[in-house]
Amino acid sequence: KQEVTQIPAALSVPEGENLVLNCSFTDSAIYNLQWFRQDPGKGLTSLLLIQSSQREQTSGRLNASLDKSSGRSTLYIAASQPGDSATYLCAVISNDYKLSFGAGTTVTVRA
Amino acid sequence: EAQVTQNPRYLITVTGKKLTVTCSQNMNHEYMSWYRQDPGLGLRQIYYSMNVEVTDKGDVPEGYKVSRKEKRNFPLILESPSPNQTSLYFCASSPGTGFHGQYFGPGTRLTVT
Numbered sequence: 001k002q003e004v005t006q007i008p009a010a011l012s013v014p015e016g017e018n019l020v021l022n023c024s025f026t027d028s029a030i031y032n033l034q035w036f037r038q039d040p041g042k043g044l045t046s047l048l049l050i051q052s053s054q055r056e057q058t059s060g061r062l063n064a065s066l067d068k069s070s071g072r073s074t075l076y077i078a079a080s081q082p083g084d085s086a087t088y089l090c091a092v093i094s095n096d097y098k099l100s101f102g103a104g105t106t107v108t109v110r111a
Numbered sequence: 112e113a114q115v116t117q118n119p120r121y122l123i124t125v126t127g128k129k130l131t132v133t134c135s136q137n138m139n140h141e142y143m144s145w146y147r148q149d150p151g152l153g154l155r156q157i158y159y160s161m162n163v164e165v166t167d168k169g170d171v172p173e174g175y176k177v178s179r180k181e182k183r184n185f186p187l188i189l190e191s192p193s194p195n196q197t198s199l200y201f202c203a204s205s206p207g208t209g210f211h212g213q214y215f216g217p218g219t220r221l222t223v224t
Contacts, residue, residue, distance in 0.1 A: 034212050042218070043201065049212040089154070091213070097161065098169070099144065099203075099213060101154040 002027045002094045006102035014110050019077040021105045023090030028068050031097075035064055035075050036089040038104070044089065048075070080109045113138045115216035117202050123222045124192060132187045132219050134202035140214070142205040143185040144169065145177065147198040148218075154201070160185055192223040 003026040013019060023033070032051050036044040048057045048064040050073065056065040061078040077084055090102040115136045124130055136143065144159035146169075156169030160179040174196055176188040185204075189196060202216040 032212070036215075041199075041220075044215040046212050046214070091154075093213075097142075097159070099156055099159075101146075103151075103153040 002030075002092060002098065002100040004090060004092055004100050004102040006088075006090055006105050008105060009103065010106045010108075012108040012110060013080055015080060015082060017080055017109075019075075019080050019084070019107060019109075021075040021077075021088050021090075021107070023073040023075070023102055025071045025073075025092050025100070027094055028071050029095045030068065031093045031095065033064075033066055033073050034091045034093075035062075035073075036091065038087045038089060040087075047088075080107075082109045082111045085109050113214070115202055115204050115214050117200075117216040117219050119219060120217065121220050123224065125224055126193055127191050130189050130192060130221075132189075132200060132202075132221070134185045134187065134216060135183050136185075136204040136214070137183065138204060138206070138214065139182065140204035140206050141182070142207060143179065144203050144213075145175070145185070145187050146201045146203065147171065147196075148201065149198050157187070157200075192221075194223050197221060197223050 005024045007022045034049045035047040050057045050066045063076045066073045087104040087106045089104045118133045145157040146154045148154045155171045158177040160166045200219045203213045205211045205213050
């Protein structure tokens with residue numbers, strides 16, 4: 001069974017600092033990995049999707065890397081802003097089509 | 112606008128009263144699924160469907176039913192809700208299995224008293 005772990009569980013940084021969020025998974029047989037953002041009590045907003053054959057994806061201030069062989073992905077957010085405060089979720093789709101989520105990293109960016 | 116819709120968004124009900132949460136997508140996606148989100152447990156998959164008339168259990172299917180009679184709709188049915196089914200529920204869809212990202216609905220907050 002795929003296990004997805006996100007470290008740290010919570011992170012508080014001053015505005016302007018770069019954020020580094022980690023995701024690890026136990027089974028490297030995945031189709032893709034997706035990073036989401038979730039605001040309190042709200043739905044999930046997709047940030048980046050990385051296919052298993054890719055090493056990274058970029059969108060604006062966001063960059064996500066994937067090392068499938070070691071079972072790791074990292075989400076980098078450059079020059080953080082208070083509006084980046086949210087919970088960030090990592091999810092993998094395994095070869096059995098199951099989607100598995102990590103518990104998330106809750107980010108607070110202090111103005 | 113491409114979207115996944117869920118209804119109702121909020122529901123308070125009593126133990127044992129059957130309910131249905133609807134999910135509909137307008138993107139002609141083949142893959143649809145239901146999740147529940149609970150504090151400390153994260154998002155867990157309840158059921159998924161790879162196409163019309165094809166459904167399969169996720170990690171926490173007990174107490175739930177689903178059906179996929181049409182491609183666009185994937186209702187979640189609670190035949191006899193219990194308080195431990197109080198949760199935030201999300202429906203999601205995807206163009207196909209594996210190689211595409213998931214699109215999530217806005218969520219349904221269910222309280223069973």
